[in-house]
Amino acid sequence: MEIKNLSYAYTKGHLILNKLNLKVTPGAITTLMGANGSGKSTLLKIMSRQMKPSRGRVLLHGKDIFSYPPKDYARELGIVHQQNRIIGDLKVKDYVSYGRNPYLKPLQKYSAEDREEIERAMEMTGITELGQREIRTLSGGQKQRVFIAMALAQCSDILLLDEPTTYLDIKYQLEILRLVKKINEERNTTIVMVLHDIMQAINYSHEVIGMYHGKIVYQGDPKEVLNSRVISKLYDTELELIEVGGASIVKPKED
Numbered sequence: 030m031e032i033k034n035l036s037y038a039y040t041k042g043h044l045i046l047n048k049l050n051l052k053v054t055p056g057a058i059t060t061l062m063g064a065n066g067s068g069k070s071t072l073l074k075i076m077s078r079q080m081k082p083s084r085g086r087v088l089l090h091g092k093d094i095f096s097y098p099p100k101d102y103a104r105e106l107g108i109v110h111q112q113n114r115i116i117g118d119l120k121v122k123d124y125v126s127y128g129r130n131p132y133l134k135p136l137q138k139y140s141a142e143d144r145e146e147i148e149r150a151m152e153m154t155g156i157t158e159l160g161q162r163e164i165r166t167l168s169g170g171q172k173q174r175v176f177i178a179m180a181l182a183q184c185s186d187i188l189l190l191d192e193p194t195t196y197l198d199i200k201y202q203l204e205i206l207r208l209v210k211k212i213n214e215e216r217n218t219t220i221v222m223v224l225h226d227i228m229q230a231i232n233y234s235h236e237v238i239g240m241y242h243g244k245i246v247y248q249g250d251p252k253e254v255l256n257s258r259v260i261s262k263l264y265d266t267e268l269e270l271i272e273v274g275g276a277s278i279v280k281p282k283e284d
């Protein structure tokens with residue numbers, strides 16, 4: 030996927046994304062980092078076609094993403110949003126099954142292959158036992174795995190995750206990050222996600238992208254971003270690196 034000269038404004042004259050250029054590395058886990066309001070979610074919304082760019086283009090396999098029929102695009106790219114709204118008393122397995130809709134013709138029932146992919150997605154995310162539970166009765170960590178399972182059933186080569194660990198305690202945060210790593214390794218899925226925890230971004234990504242006021246100011250090796258000058262700029266606050274027991278920790282400078 031390639032983003033060329035992309036700009037976006039919610040209100041006229043106020044650019045949220047500003048002439049952004051980016052090549053997503055296929056098969057890698059890429060994490061978008063940056064302060065609140067730097068444009069990360071806006072970028073994911075455009076990549077998933079929820080919004081059209083004001084200027085510029087997003088290309089997939091050399092073709093503008095808006096030229097793909099909706100079902101074709103859903104087979105190429107899946108997204109797990111920051112907040113998923115679950116309607117009524119939907120059961121886990123029924124929800125995960127929606128991931129196969131891009132493969133169905135009108136009025137067609139799920140095929141053996143569809144059912145297999147649904148089972149595979151549920152197994153990979155560890156929710157097989159929860160199949161008949163209503164989603165609203167699940168814990169935050171379980172719900173997040175259900176949302177990821179639905180996207181997995183789509184069998185897309187690209188998966189976007191907007192803050193997949195938000196609202197989860199540390200155990201479930203790590204569980205989700207390990208799952209993301211497993212999806213990338215076992216399915217070779219290209220992952221682009223937003224994370225707020227700097228150390229998690231560094232530990233679970235092959236590449237990080239630093240966004241600052243709608244521009245990309247860094248793309249590359251996660252460890253290099255720890256260079257305090259880049260980190261301090263990204264978060265508009267003075268940060269420094271310290272070594273603790275052989276590991277690098279980012280901390281506020283004045284403390």
Ligand SMILES: Nc1ncnc2c1ncn2[C@@H]1O[C@H](COP(=O)(O)OP(=O)(O)OP(=O)(O)O)[C@@H](O)[C@H]1O
Pocket residue numbers: 039040045063064065066067068069070071072
């Ligand atoms: N629907 C909207 N209408 C107007 N402005 C919006 C809308 N959605 C987002 N914005 C503004 O666009 C800017 C970028 O928002 P965005 O959500 O993309 O940032 P972000 O980097 O994902 O932030 P966060 O880390 O807080 O989730 C912010 O200033 C935000 O207020």
